[in-house]
Amino acid sequence: MSIPPATNRVQGPAIHVQGLEKSYKELRVLRGVNFEVARGSIFALLGSNGAGKTTVVKILSTLLKPDAGAARVNGFDVAAQGAEVRESISLTGQFAAVDGILSGRENLVLVARLRHLKDPGAIADDLLRRFSLTGAGTRRAATYSGGMRRRLDIAMSLTGNPPVIFLDEPTAGLDPEARIEVWQAVRELAEGGTTVLLTTQYLDEAEQLADRIAILHHGRIIVNGTLAELRQLLPPARIEYVEKQPSLEDIFLTVVGDAGEDDRDGGADSGSQDLKTKSSGK
Numbered sequence: 001m002s003i004p005p006a007t008n009r010v011q012g013p014a015i016h017v018q019g020l021e022k023s024y025k026e027l028r029v030l031r032g033v034n035f036e037v038a039r040g041s042i043f044a045l046l047g048s049n050g051a052g053k054t055t056v057v058k059i060l061s062t063l064l065k066p067d068a069g070a071a072r073v074n075g076f077d078v079a080a081q082g083a084e085v086r087e088s089i090s091l092t093g094q095f096a097a098v099d100g101i102l103s104g105r106e107n108l109v110l111v112a113r114l115r116h117l118k119d120p121g122a123i124a125d126d127l128l129r130r131f132s133l134t135g136a137g138t139r140r141a142a143t144y145s146g147g148m149r150r151r152l153d154i155a156m157s158l159t160g161n162p163p164v165i166f167l168d169e170p171t172a173g174l175d176p177e178a179r180i181e182v183w184q185a186v187r188e189l190a191e192g193g194t195t196v197l198l199t200t201q202y203l204d205e206a207e208q209l210a211d212r213i214a215i216l217h218h219g220r221i222i223v224n225g226t227l228a229e230l231r232q233l234l235p236p237a238r239i240e241y242v243e244k245q246p247s248l249e250d251i252f253l254t255v256v257g258d259a260g261e262d263d264r265d266g267g268a269d270s271g272s273q274d275l276k277t278k279s280s281g282k
């Protein structure tokens with residue numbers, strides 16, 4: 001029996017979830033969750049702390065069995081075809097899986113070797129470049145900033161080009177620049193045809209990235225649609241004249257400036273920045 005490569009299974013939605021239920025003892029976390037994710041799209045699952053987002057991701061990546069309901073990922077049933085599902089996905093968890101003793105490049109080579117890919121060195125170099133980590137590639141990952149670590153973590157989960165990727169709170173704890181870099185990387189993934197399911201508590205992250213947004217609340221998806229569809233749930237805003245003040249994020253990004261690749265890679269010891277020089281180019 002031969003199973004076609006995961007990337008060739010292109011019929012139907014990339015993720016199909018039907019009637020998913022899960023309790024931890026008395027606590028009914030999922031009470032009938034339904035949604036679909038189209039191939040090559042970015043789907044954001046929103047919810048407060050404890051809403052059950054990670055529980056959904058764990059079930060879809062076969063780490064956890066649901067009590068009821070069914071889910072298919074890349075056409076494979078998570079209960080009956082766990083191995084095929086695992087070949088089709090990658091999971092970047094809420095907490096980074098990077099080995100701090102190894103360099104960024106060594107982490108990537110290790111994952112490529114574990115996945116039996118040809119030419120692990122070339123794969124590692126390509127991913128370092130895509131995630132603006134080339135300059136820091138040979139440094140121990142323990143010396144990376146949170147954003148660099150997170151980008152390396154996502155890069156590691158992309159080795160082997162899985163068709164479906166789960167990102168559980170990909171930008172939790174990152175500064176605004178690092179978040180934008182991660183967003184850019186996620187957009188490029190989807191443009192390349194990868195299906196992305198991400199969980200987040202940041203509403204602006206979902207606004208920025210997602211083709212569809214679903215809100216998980218009290219164990220069910222209470223809203224699921226495009227941003228435009230979600231906006232229609234509320235009455236149109238009254239027209240008001242307000243002085244538009246820059247947001248703190250605008251100010252932060254302007255003052256800090258576009259730190260180039262060199263800055264971010266090797267910036268650990270680059271010291272303080274000259275605000276005048278940085279902002280004069282804007």
Ligand SMILES: Nc1ncnc2c1ncn2[C@@H]1O[C@H](COP(=O)(O)OP(=O)(O)OP(=O)(O)O)[C@@H](O)[C@H]1O
Nearest residue numbers: 024027029047048049050051052053054055056201
């Ligand atoms: N192994 C477990 N045993 C008992 N309760 C659990 C377990 N895992 C999760 N829970 C509980 O289930 C609920 C949902 O947890 P989950 O991690 O899925 O939420 P989440 O939406 O990912 O939250 P966060 O935004 O904080 O990451 C929480 O109340 C959590 O405490």
Ligand SMILES: [Mg+2]
Nearest residue numbers: 053054094168
């Ligand atoms: Mg979680």
